[in-house]
Amino acid sequence: MKEHEQQEFRLENLTCANCAMKFEKNIQALPDVTEVNVNFGASKVRVSGPVSVEDLEKAGAFDGIKVVPIAMKRTIESKPFYKRRENIITLLSLVLLIIGTSISFQTSEADPYAIAFFAASIVIGGYEMFWSGLKNLSRFYFDMKTLMTIAIIGAAIIGEWREGAVVVFLFAVSEALEAYSMTKARQSIRQLMDIAPSRAVIRRNGEIMELGTEEINIGDTLLVKPGQKIAMDGEVLVGRSSVNQAPITGESMPVIKIPGEEVFAGTLNEEGLLEVRVTKRVEDTTIAKIIHLVEEAQAEKAPSQKFVDQFAKYYTPIIILIAFLVAVIPPLFIGDWQTWIYQGLAVLVVGCPCALVVSTPVAIVTAIGNAAKQGVLIKGGIHLEEMGRLQAIAFDKTGTLTKGYPEVTDLSIKPEFTEQDFIRKVASVESYSDHPLARAILNYASDQIIDHSSIEQFQYVTGKGAKALVEDVEVAIGSLQWAEEKTTIQDKVRASVEELQKQGKSVMVVLFNNKYAGHLAVADAIRETSSTILTKLKDLGLKHIVMLTGDHPTTAVAIGQQLNMTDVRAGLMPDEKLQAVKTLRAEFGRVAMVGDGMNDAPALAAATVGIAMGGAGTDAALETADVALMADDLEKLPYTIQLSRKALRIIKENIMFALGLKIVALLLIIPGLLTLWIAIFADMGATLLVVLNSMRLLRIQK
Structure with a gap:
């Protein structure tokens, strides 16, 4: 190798x-x-x-x-709490401690039988810790096990057997708590791994068989019954069904899938039988990429974690020095070596950096795992923290705030015509047109289940419109100016058309036999959720919300006004979007850019946090952005900012808890009140607080 x-x-x-x-x-x-x-x-x-x-x-x-x-499939056996070896040992240590304590209360702490039970409790409960601690000590490597080993041996030497046994037991409980907290935090990844089934029924060369997903090839046909999970990414060949995509995109409502549409491994087929052509190997599926990126994200250290790691480097030697000074200096002046050695040992115990070291990673892992389950991929602790500090946010327009394709938004028809008759004639003409707006009219007709009629004498007039004979009626559809060349248009109709044009919509006037029949407006419609989401972002306190678009200023300003944008910058080329993001960063500090991950790549890279939409459908979005919203809408954006802010707050609280409790305990040295019991409770209490505080991030939902 x-x-x-x-x-x-x-x-x-x-x-x-x-x-x-x-x-x-x-x-x-x-x-x-x-x-x-x-x-x-x-x-x-x-x-x-x-x-x-x-x-x-x-x-x-x-x-x-x-x-x-990594390639080896191995099922991790999940043991009940009471069957775990470390918990059994801890329980046995507690039983011996209780027996020793009851004997010492009846006689004295120096009773040989009591000491024997305390010693047994210490050895059984702390054997592994002592072994690690002694090896570390021989190499001059000081971690919390080294500090605890010195403290327990010291306690035994000065005759504090009971307190030594209590410290060992409480340390074992503290270790169990930390292990439990990380297991809970890691469950988010394990749950993702379990989303997609490991076997599936396929058709290959006309033969139906059941195989493990690792044996399924691109081009095989998956047979997915109602109520079954889809095992591989693919494209629907046959069938129509609603598919619950929540595990991948976080969408609460099922999505209708028809032939030609993409489906993802781990999603649930709810209604009809689907035949799906496999398009990706099991290791390349969207869910596999999500798992990989979430794991990578949890490995990347956030600024807070880097600070804690650096702090811990200097913190432990300082604690050892303080413990030595407490044990040696006071007795040189006032005597009573036993009391001050005891105080020094207590300083070692209280100084264990356990809670401090775990304060940041447990919060980061919990937050990123929770976000992944909600359909938001945050690609590192640094991006999680930066999301929580955003001051401004910039949006691309097309496909982000709008749907990304034109559709019919307004319809005005003269009373003598029905909508069905009007749309049938217009769609029949447009079915022969290659104009970009024709697709919007044909989609509208399809949604209304209106069929086309056959036409004759189709004619396309460049820059003006199109006309044809439909059911013996000459139907012309085109611009207002072209319509006015053919007939008289009433002032109120003209005013209506001009008002729609001011809103950035493309308006087409329809004539039947050279007489006005109605008009319709087509636009890249604003997403239903955009307005609500921008309101939520303002409520969260974001100072500046701006639209950056290459679209015409008239259209952009109209959409910006409808959405109450703080700022609209239109007619921008990709390099100009990049420059706009740099300007915003200079003005506001931390700025996010939200786009589709493709043509917005330079601006996404320049922003403090690049946020891509529709990550489930595009590899580019998964690769280029710092944060990917797996669903093709902005619904999860306020949740993500809220989660990031909460995570930031919890990290700061954790560091304060971890250091604050230790400082309070250390101050007890001055009146001579610090005991080994208080020291271990301070350490265990800090760890418990940090863990429970971080677990609160699991409760944050959309």
């Missing part, structure tokens, strides 16, 4: 952030390893260099870390 080649592995039993950091250092020390990245959130490791599973498991032996190649 070449040096630069990478291998990826899944990890089991990776229980704490400190363990992840130590595991990474151990792998880095292996010969020929050039680069290593341990992803604590996703329980994965990526290594550049020739290493084996055995090498990696040796590097993780201190925590019993198991290593599995």
Whole structure:
């Protein structure tokens, strides 16, 4: 294997952030390893260099870390809480502690039987911790297990057996809490992995068979019954059905799928039988890409986490120094070595950086996992934090605020004609036209279930319109100016047409036998949700909401007014959009750009956060943007900003909890009130607060 080649592995039993950091250092020390990245959130490791599973498991032996190649399918056995080895050991340690305590209350703490039970409780509950701590101590590596080992041995030496046993038990509970919290946070990824079925019924060369998804090839035909999940990405060949796409896009309403339309692995076929041509291998499906990108996102360290990591580097040596000074300096002046050594040991315990180290990653992992379940892909902790600090947001118009295709928006028909008759004649003429707006009229007729009639003498008049004979009536459809060349148009009709044109709509006047019959307006219609979403963004306190579009200024301004945009900048080429985003950043600091991930790529890249829509349908959106809204609308945008702000607030609270409780406990040294019990409660309390506080992010829904 070449040096630069990478291998990826899944990890089991990776229980704490400190363990992840130590595991990474151990792998880095292996010969020929050039680069290593341990992803604590996703329980994965990526290594550049020739290493084996055995090498990696040796590097993780201190925590019993198991290593599995990424390609190997392995079901992780889920054990009940009461059957887990570490919890059984913790419970046994508690029983021995209770027996020892009851003996010490009846006799004294120095009773040999009480000491025996306390010692047994310490050894059984803290054996693995001591073993790791002693090995770390021999290498002058100071983590929380090293600090705890020194503190417990010190407590035993000065005769504080009961408190030593209590500290071991409470530390074991604290470790279990951290492991439980990360398991809960990682469940978001595991749930994504379980969305798509692992087997499917296919037709290949006329033969029907059931295969594992890894054996299914591009071009095979999936047979999906009502109520079944679709196993692979593909294109509908036969059938019509409503498909629940919520696991991928977060959309609450099912979407009707007809032949030619795309479907995604993991979505639920609700009604009819579908035959689907497979278009992607199992490792390339949209859900596989989402899982990969979510795991990558959880590996990327946010600014807050980088700060905590740097802080922890200096924090631990400082705590050890303070503990040494507390244990040595006061007794030199006032004597009472036992009391001050005890206080020094308590400082070591309270100084464990456990809660501080876990404060940021548990919040980041929880938030990104929750967002993925809601159909929002946030590609890293840094983007999560930046979303929470946005001051301004810029939108592309076409396909973002609008639907991206023209449709009939207004219809005015003279009373003597029915809508069905009017539309049938107009659609019949337009069915022969190649004008871009003709498709809007034909779609409208199709939606109203209005058939076309046969026509004669079709004629296209360049720049003016088209005409033909339909059911013995000459039907002409075109511009107001062309209509006025053929007949007299009433002032109120002209005023109506001009008003629609001011709104940025294309208006076509219809004549039957050279007499005015009605007019209709066609436009790239605003999405039904756009107005509500922009209102929500303003309510969230975003200072500046701007539209950046290459469209004509008249159309852009009209749409901007309907949506109450703060600013509209029209007629922009891609490079001008890029410059506009840079100007906004200079003015407002942090700016998001929302587009389709294709022609808006330069502006998306220049923004503080690039947000692409319709990520489920386009690989480009998944690859280019910092945040991808998997559904093809903006519905999840306010939720994403709200989640990011909440995550930012929780990260800050976590750091304050982790440091604040320790500072309060350390201040108890001054009156000499700090005990090992208080120290471990301060550490465990901080960890518990941090974990529970981070879990609040799971409650944030759209």
